[in-house]
Amino acid sequence: MTRLAAASLAGTAIEFYDFFVYGTAAALVLGPLFFPTFSPVAGTLAAFGTFAVGFVSRPLGSVLFGHIGDRYGRRPVLFASLALTGTATVAVGCVPSYATLGVAAPVLLLVLRFLQGLGLGGEWGGAVLLTAEHAPERRRALWASFPQMGPPVGFLLANGIMLALSAWLSDEAFREWGWRVPFWAAGVLALGGLLLRTSLAETPQFQELAESGTRASAPLVEVVRGHWRLVLLTAGALAVGYAVFYAVSTWALAYGTERLGVSRTTMLVCVMAAVAVKGAVTPFAAMLGDRYGRRPLCLAGCAACAVWMFPMVALLHTGRPVMMFLGLLGALLAFITMFSVVAAYLPELYEPRVRCTGAAVGYNLAGVLGGALTPMVATAASGGSGPPWGVAAYLTAIAVLSLGCFALLPETMPRPAAVQEPAEEPAAV
Template identity: 80%
Template sequence: MLRLAAASLAGTAIEFYDFFVYGTAAALVLGPLFFPTFSPLAGTLAAFGTFGVGFVARPLGSVLFGHIGDRHGRRPVLVLSLLLTGGATVAVGCVPTYGSIGVAAPLLLLVLRFLQGLGLGGEWGGAVLLTAEHAPAGRRGLWSSFPQVGPALGFLLANGVMLVLSATLTEAQFASWGWRVPFWAAGVLALAGLRLRSSLAESPSFLALDDHARVPLVEVARDHWRLVLLTAGGLAIGYAIFYAVTTWSLAYGTERLGVSRTVMLACIMAAVLVKGSLTPVVALLGDRYGRRPLCLTGCAAAALWMFPLVALLSTGEPPLMFLGFLGAMLAFITMFAVIAAYLPELYEPRVRCTGAAVGYNLGGVLGGALTPIVATALAEQGGRVPWGVGAYLTGIALLSLGCFALLPETRPVALVVAGAAEPALD
């Protein structure tokens, strides 16, 4: 289990590095480089628009790779999704700017961001299911949380590279070629990930299946549509929090508040580091007290913290901004630490890869794709403190709270019969 969990963690870290490095670049440099004819605000919105395309592609990726995972196994999904996401990320670093090839530049950016999202849409389902379906029932939350640490590591790696480049290069060097370096590095990371995943064993739940779904998406849409919609709505606030903190606030802090790029990145990275470190601890609580109670607690905490978040951010003071980010990340991880165990437990094995991944990635469209765009527009209409952003995020938190309230608990409970074993995932 340790070897499997480590390989899943490394793979998700690499794939989310690819995804996050684009978000950081969109907040910092893509607007003026690829949309120079726009005003600064419009250029940022356009860059966030290409950022959002990756989220729109993720449910499509979950359908494509979910079909492969439910029909041919979880393991092929891990290899194919890593190749697609890594290749698209390297290509982003090679796209000429608007000044070199005109309108073709943002169009190429759009296509490659779509391919990034397509690959990532398959990654989560494959990595999580391979871990969850190998894990013992009583510690499924803990072992399944390892792939959930991957996004935090990917984010820290992506932003750490950006932070070093920002601190060591001049503005002209960073805008000319420095921002491309993290994208090129994705190729090396993808090769390392493929090496790690090449020897993983297939999921026992998949191998035990005698009757595979012919078209998994059809079965999910026919028999589990309500479950998909509720999980997507429940997860929306987690995505909204994460990208409000890591993408929108970065642009808002540097452009509107005049805080240096280095300071903003450092504050955000410190909060994400705490979040990643606490993920296994919170997952253990999920094994002990259940998945649903933690999701409800995280949503309630988010609803209470969104107005303090924007108030602390608007001060422009690093300690206060960090406090705001930290509170948001703690609410986020209270939900997302247990999601990797919760979603697979909601679906039967024959459609589990498709159902869990589609619900997870639709939540990304609802909460992640729109948040940087909507928050940027709302902040422009407000005063010094963007209260509209707080109201928007609070509304999403209440929506997610209602969705989780309608979902069942799934935590396996040991049978009281003497000698009975805990139930398996399938």
């Protein structure tokens, strides 16, 4: 389990590194480079638009790779998805700017972002099922939380490289070529991840399906016919997690640097520190999920998000690093309270024969609902000189929606078998 968990964590960290490095670049430099004819705010919105395309393609990736995972095994998904995402990320770093290619530059950016999302849509399902289906029942949430620690590791790696380059290079050099270095580094990371995954074994549950001949012939059709309500509920339930995370990791960066005048380095440090704490807390929150259940933690996390959004915006608007850090940290702790157990919860909601497709489609549809639009909506709603209360209201509304969806989902935590009392000896006659 340790080896499997480490391989899953490393793989998701690399794939999410690829995904996050684009979001950071979109917040900091892509607008002026690829949309120079737009105003600063419109350029940022356009850059976030290309960012959103990656979320739109993620459900398509979950359908494509989910079919592979349910028909041919969880293991092939891990290789194909990582290779696709890594290749697309390296290519983003090679795209010339608008000044060189004209309108073809943002179009190429759009296509490569689409391919990034396609690969990431398959990664989560494969990595999570690899650990969840190998894990012992009573520790499933803990072991399955290791892939969930991949995103914060990938985020810290992506932003750490961006931070180092931003501090080392002049602003002109960073905009000219420095921002491309993290994209090129993705190639080396992807090769390392592929080598790490070569020794992984197929999951016992898929082997059982293959040996018994009960694999789904058309997983997506079965999911749509028999589990459509469950897919919609899980997508709605998880939407708040995406909305909160990308409000913190992407919109807050752009808002702090462009509207509050906080330095790029200070904003990156604040966000990275909050994400680091969130990553460290993840396995401990998952252990609570193994003890008290998946659904109670999800409900508590949603409720905390709903309560914290207005204080988060108020603290962020101060422009003071410590206060901004506390505001962002509170939001991420509420987020991880629910997302620490999601990797165990979603697979348990679906039967094994369609689990890779169903869990991944629900998870990635939530990304469209909560992650794709949030940076754009938040940027548009943060006009004016006062605190952007519209952003807080938007995030609170999504939290309430997700709370209602979680309330309609069942608990799935395995219960210990009832202890059988020894039968009484029959009375002697």
